[in-house]
Amino acid sequence: MPRDVSDHCALLLKHNVKNWGHKPFRFNNIWLEHKDLREVVSKAWEEGVQKPWAALRLQQKLSNVKSALKVWNRDVFGDVDSNIQVCTTELVALDEKNERQGLTVEEGIKQKELVASIWEARSHKEQLLAQKARKKWLTCGDLNSKYFHACIRGRRSRNQILTLHVDGRWMEEAEEIKNYILNFFRVHFTSREWNRPSIDKIVMPILSEENKVGLEAAFSLEEVTCMITECVGEKSPGPDGFNFSFVKTFWNLVQNDVMKMLMEFHMNASIPKGLLSYFVALIPKTKSPQGVGEFRPISLLGCLYKIISKLLANRMKGVMEEIINEQQSAFVPGRNVFDSVLIANEVVDYVKKVRRKCFVLKVDFEKAYDSVDWRFLIYMLRKLGFGEKWVKWMEACVCGGHLSILVNGSPTKEAAIGRGLKQGDPLSPFLFLVVAEGLGALMRSAVSKGLFKGVQVGEGPEISLLQFADDTLLIGEATERNLWSIKAVLRCFELISGLKINFHKSCLMGMNVDNNFMHMASSFLNCKVGALPFCYLGLYVGDKPRRRAAWQRLIEVLRNKLVSWKHKYVSIGGRVTLINSVLNSLPLHYLSFWRMPPGVIKEVIKIQRRFLWNGVKESSKICWVRWDQVCKPTKEGGLGVKNIEWFNISLLGKWVWRGLKSPKSLWSQILSARYGCMSILLRSHVVHPKASDWWKDLALVCQQANAWLDNNLLRVIGDGGSVLFWHDRWVGEVILSETFPRLYSLAANKQSTVGENGFFVEGGIWKLLLNSLPVRASLARRGIPVINDFCTLCNNEAENVCHLFLHCRISCKIWYLVLHWLGISACLPNALDELLLSMGGFAFGKKQGRIFTTIWISVIWSL
Known part of the structure; x- marks a missing residue:
């Protein structure tokens, strides 16, 4: 209030309960555990529905189930808190009677049933609170109802809209606020009608005919079932009130109707108006929002529309790499x-x-x-080569619909979007x-x-x-x-x-x-x-991650998060879950990119350790177990808390794996242009002094984790240009330099790649088996002058292919050593192809056969 002549301002407090309107139906996941639910849903679903479209029939069936569940929840399942109160009252009465005169057999059974009912009701209450608190984890063991209550109160307090500051005045009446928000978004989503310019002459990638056909293929039951299984069941539902936990549980009941709806959509590219209606939840973007523009609108869609949309999204995701340039790194597989x-x-x-x-x-x-x-979106779909049927589907899904804003849990009237x-x-x-x-x-x-x-x-x-x-x-x-x-x-x-x-x-x-x-x-x-x-x-970008100051923001975030938690409501088991799910996930973004300095690691562990034993209290408590023991898996006597240093190393190690797997990606090309290919980093940890801190830290990670990182990499040969012939694992799980040290010592180029030996592998073997290599005997037959035709190795007999690579005393000795090492007892045959067949006959399975073939090639190449 205005301070008038005083140097103090009076604070006016208003307390009244506002009626924001009715709250929409929401399917509660705790109902799924009740034995009567399936019968209630099945009976309501099978009621006769006379509608021309499958989508409209589905919509009506969901409405019937909704009505039946409301009645069943009121008359049978009941209010959880009321059930606990009634059972507790009866149990107290029986306990008092037991102390006075004892209980009959029937009353003793009734006492046990009441205890079981109370435990069951408390479990239901905890699950209901967890669903309302929007927590993706739930600690097993002791109840965390008070914690979830605190989460719900905090969440509601953050998301609640009590007043709005509009044109210099405060809106306080519920109906006025709801109408203003609805009008704001009605205007916000209104299309500006005017002729926009086009970019017809700009060259863009075109979708291949194969992908175009695949996008428009008929929907199969297997595809739809797989998609339903992958969906998260606890997401907030739309106007129909049903989440995917309901759809998953009753999929066998609803799948025929859903498939009929999808068949109609595939043929007609049309979606009924009711399925396109959706709620909009307002999420604050600032700590204390005062205007509607400070909220982020998030759409809550009905489950039937979401089935269609999710199916189409899964298909579209598979073709994005073909049409979206690598400058864009969002939502494309592999980026x-x-x-x-x-x-x-x-x-x-x-x-x-x-x-x-x-x-x-x-x-x-x-x-x-x-x-x-929307017109530009449709224009771009056609320009990128999407088929006309797909474009019509997108028009049906996107270009139309009505929204209703959820204001403190209550929906406004509907408004059309443009x-x-x-x-x-x-x-x-x-x-x-x-x-x-x-x-x-x-x-x-x-x-x-x-x-x-x-x-x-x-x-x-x-x-x-x-x-x-x-x-x-x-x-x-x-x-x-x-x-x-x-x-x-x-x-x-x-x-x-x-x-x-x-x-x-x-x-x-x-x-x-x-x-x-x-x-x-x-x-x-x-x-x-x-x-x-x-x-x-x-x-x-451009930060100095090796300096502690660069990590101070993260340390403050962790500390502020601790302060916001209601630690006194969480057991030690709950604290372990919070450390793993929150304290270790908050720095995940940083840990996936930067190497955390040792001093910062100690600070983070200190925060985690203090929270585990103290909560967020200032007073210090004894840490009864060493931190390295706490970080061990539960099977080894630990609590399963992630070791943040090794967590960081494993996340950074993924960059090496991605670089080796996708050397043609844009980011990998940038690194290769500046430092060379990623495989060099694994073999040599010497880094140029002008390299970025990111590259230097990645080199340290490779050096620190080289044993398990490099030893678990298996190369699949493409052109062979980045795979070292002697030093990389590309033949099964063996390294040729270690397996054949004597052959390796004879190699002229010990750092050669598989690609550099490609001529020999691809063309040389073919010529060798046809006896067409330029050995001295062959050269002499073609009139090419040679000093003599004696063998280069033994200098005793004429040099032909069979002698040089098989029967020469030096070659023969090497082959016997190799065969002995492989555990093969056999005489050398007359020809090299016979030797290859003979070695293959001693192999167990295709994998060992390929290894023996590679050994045969390696020996010949070394000779």
Whole structure:
């Protein structure tokens, strides 16, 4: 309140219970444990339904089940708290009677039944609270109901909307707030009707005919069942109230109706209006939001629509790699969130060390998902080569529907939508990539025409754009021409797609650039000027991870998380679960990219240890068990807490595996251009002093974990160019230099690759078996002058193929040694092909047969 003449302000507190409206039906997973549930659901499902469409019949059947469950929950299952109270009252009465005069046999049985009923009701209550608390884990053992109560209270407090600040005044009435929020989103999702320009002349990848046919294939029961099994059952349901736990449990009952609905959708590309209606939950983006714009809208879809959407999303995911450029690292199999961060970090480090003038523009899109123009989405689908049936399916799923906003758990009236993608729809991430590919194509066109100059690391590919969904970085040389090109490309993309760039929130960072250029560039683009390191996808690009200061943010997050927990409600078993599921997952993002310094590891372990034994109390308690014992698996007497140092090493070791597996990926090409191929890091831990801290730390990890990392890598031969013939495991599980040390000592090139020996393996063996190698006897027959035709090895007999590689006393001795080592007792045959067949006859299985063949080739190659 205004302070008037006083130097103090009065605080006005208002306390009243507002009626926000009815709460929608929600299927409770605890019902699944009741013995009568299947009968109730089956009876309601089989009621006669007269509807023309399978989707409408399904919708009506779910409505019938919903009505039956409401009645059954009220009359049979009952309120959990009431059941506990009634059973407790009866049990207390029996206990008092037992103390006074004893119980009859029937009363003793009744007493045991009441105890069992109370335990069962308490278990139901804990599961119900866990479902409401949105916890993905539930500690077995002692009950955590108080903890879940605290989580629910905290969650409701964070998500509750009691007032809104609009046009300088506070809205407080429930109906007024609901109407205002509904009107806000009605306007927000209204399409702006005007003729948008096209990008017909921009070259884009085209979907192959094989993938096009596969996308539009009929839905099989096996495909649908597999998808249902993979879905998480505890996700918040949509307007129908049913989650996938219900669908999974009653799949045998509902599958025929679901398949009929899918068949109709496949033929007609049409979805009834009721299935396209959805709730929108508002998640705060700030600690104390005051306006509707400070909430993130998340869509809660009905289970029937989600079945269709999830099926289509699974199919679409399989073709994204073909049509989405590697500059985009989101939602494409084989790519992840760290790829773009790694490329950006390497580019920034390289530019700083070679002192090249460059800039990075971090682009901020305003409400990216909500602003997508449906016409541009359909245009892009056709331009990328999707079939007409698939395009019609996408139109049916995306272009239409009605939303209802959940305000403090109560839905508003419905409003039609005219643009945007639903956050929470399984299809939305992939459809957004289709839209974002328009920006990538525009940038690639600008680069190819010489309008924009990116940054090239060594002899690697030129980097001008990095994307993770809508998180975008533009990287280029610090020139005015590049600034003009950026502004033109971004403005063009805004006009064609509907995605508005928020230049006020965008940020420009310069490397080796003077302040005058940065001020000019920021004024021209109307954006902020930033500095290194800058945050991108949750990590700081250009940071110094070997310094403790770089990890201080993470330490503070861990400490703040501890303070927020209601530790007094959690048992020690619950604390172990919290350490593994939260305290170890919070730094997961950092640990997957940076190597944690020893000092920081000690600090994190200190936080974990204190929480395990003390909670978050300031007073110190004795740690009764050593931390290394705590980190052991439960089978070995530990508590199964992850060892964060080895956790970090294993996560970083995955980079080596990914680099060896995908040497042609964009990030791997950048590393190869700067340091060489990833396999070099495993064999030589000598790192160039100008390498980035990330690469130096990865080298340390390889050095530290080389025994288990390299020893468990098995190479599959492609062109053989990156696999060492003598030193890598490419023939079964053996290393040839260790298996054949004497042959290895005779090798002329001990560092040769399999690819370098390819001529001999592919062509040399063929010539050898045809007796067509240029040995001295063959040369003499063709009139080519030779000094003599004696064997090069023994200098006693004529040199022909059979003698040189088999019957020469030196060759013969080597073959007998090899056969003895293999455990084969046999005389040498007359020909090399007979020897090969003979060795194959002693092999057990195809795998050993391939090993024996490789040994035969290796011996010949060594000779």
